Amino acid sequence: QVQLVESGGGLVQAGGSLRVSCEASGRTFSSYPMGWFRQAPGKEREFVVAISWTGTTTFYADSVKGRFTISRDNAKNTVYLQMNSLKPEDTAVYYCAADPSGRLWDIRNYDYWGQGTQVTVSS
Numbered sequence: 001q002v003q004l005v006e007s008g009g010g011l012v013q014a015g016g017s018l019r020v021s022c023e024a025s026g027r028t029f030s031s032y033p034m035g036w037f038r039q040a041p042g043k044e045r046e047f048v049v050a051i052s053w054t055g056t057t058t059f060y061a062d063s064v065k066g067r068f069t070i071s072r073d074n075a076k077n078t079v080y081l082q083m084n085s086l087k088p089e090d091t092a093v094y095y096c097a098a099d100p101s102g103r104l105w106d107i108r109n110y111d112y113w114g115q116g117t118q119v120t121v122s123s
Contacts (some may be wrong), residue, residue, distance in 0.1 A: 001025050001026045001027065002025070002026040002032070002098045002099055003024065003025045003026050003098070003111040003112075004022055004023070004024050004096050004098055004112060004113065004114035005022065005023050005025075005114055005115070006020060006021065006094065006096055006113070006114040006115065006116060006117040007020065007021050007022075007117060008020040008021050009094060009117030009118045009119045010118075010119070010120070011064060011120045011121075011122065012086055012119075012120070012121055012122070013021075013086075013122050014086060014087055014088055014099075014111065014121055014122065014123050015085060016086050016088065016121075017082070017083060017084045017085075017086065017104075018083050018086065018115055018119060019080055019081065019082045019083065020036075020080070020081045020094055020119065021079070021080050021082070022034070022036075022078065022079045022080075022081075022096030022114055023078045023086070024077045024078070024079070024098060025033040025077065027072050027099070028088055029074055029077040030053060030054075030074040031053055032053050032099035032100075033050060033051060033052050033053050033099065033100055033103055033104050034050065034051055034070075034072060034096060034097070034098055035047065035048075035049065035051075035056040035096070035097045035098075035099055035100065035105070035110060036048040036049050036050070036056070036070065036079075036081050036094060036095070036096055036097075036113075037048035037094070037095045037096075037097060037107060037110075038090075038092035038093065038094045038095065038119075039092055039093050039095070039116075040089075040091060040092040040093075041047075043092075045095065045107060046061070046107075047061050047105045047106075047107060048060075048061050048064055048068065048081070048094070049061065049064060049068055049070040049081065050070070050100075050104035050105055051070045051071070051072055051079065051104075052104070054086065054095055055071065055072045055074070058070055058087055059104055059105050063089075064090075066111045066112065067085045067086075068081060068082065068083050068084070069081075069084075070082075071072060071088075078120045079096060081096075083119070084111075085120060086119075086121045088121045088122070089121075090119065090121050091120050091121050092118075092119060093116040093117065093118050093119075094116060094117050094118075094119050095113055095114055095115075095116045096113075096114045097110035097112060097113050098109065098110065098112040099112055104121075
């Protein structure tokens with residue numbers, strides 16, 4: 001079992017930056033990949049970015065490439081999402097997810113989810 005708790009969301013102006021974090025507990029953190037997904041009002045939850053258990057491999061959605069960066073600190077059991085050059089369309093609840101059973105960008109492969117943290121980007 002894995003428990004996930006996100007933090008760091010908030011309100012930011014367009015063009016600004018924000019970092020959200022996700023702390024994991026339960027199974028050994030360094031043994032599984034992690035992902036970030038987001039869900040905007042009225043839309044389905046979508047893939048944002050994922051990182052391998054070593055941190056050496058990452059996958060990004062095209063919509064966030066060059067603006068968002070995922071990283072992990074296995075000593076702190078935490079994965080981070082640094083979001084720069086934020087746009088109003090980035091407004092969503094951001095969820096971290098753990099230990100996918102297959103492709104890291106496929107939401108269907110994740111069984112463990114955090115409660116989400118709201119990110120709002122004003123224009």
